[in-house]
Amino acid sequence: MPDFTAHRHPALSVRCPECGKPVGVWCRDPATGQLVDDLHPPRQAAADLAFLAQHGHLASVENTPHGWQINPQGRARD
Ligand SMILES: [Zn+2]
Structure with missing residues (x-):
């Protein structure tokens, strides 16, 4: 499975x-x-x-001071 946090851009986790x-x-x-x-x-x-x-439709991948991180609820709205 692609690791969206392993590279300097999440899209680098798949072949172009x-x-x-x-x-x-x-x-x-x-x-x-x-x-x-x-x-x-x-x-x-x-x-x-x-x-x-x-990761599902609620998740997002975010650029943090510690690198890219998956937020499982990043697209959730209350
Ligand atoms: Zn390309």
């Missing part, structure tokens, strides 16, 4: 469907080979789906 970079490796522009500023949107979408399947 657009440029093919594996888990943990930042996206590159396939045409230029340069690192992209923002991870490819299909990768972020894939990570969102995987996160939802793994």
Whole structure:
């Protein structure tokens, strides 16, 4: 299962469907080979789906002073 807190961005926990970079490796522009500023949107979408399947619709992943952490109730509303 992907570990959404293990990398410097949660979406790095899945392979990129657009440029093919594996888990943990930042996206590159396939045409230029340069690192992209923002991870490819299909990768972020894939990570969102995987996160939802793994942690449920109430959870969120949050950037804290101690690194990324899963909040099981991060999207809960009272
Ligand atoms: Zn990519």
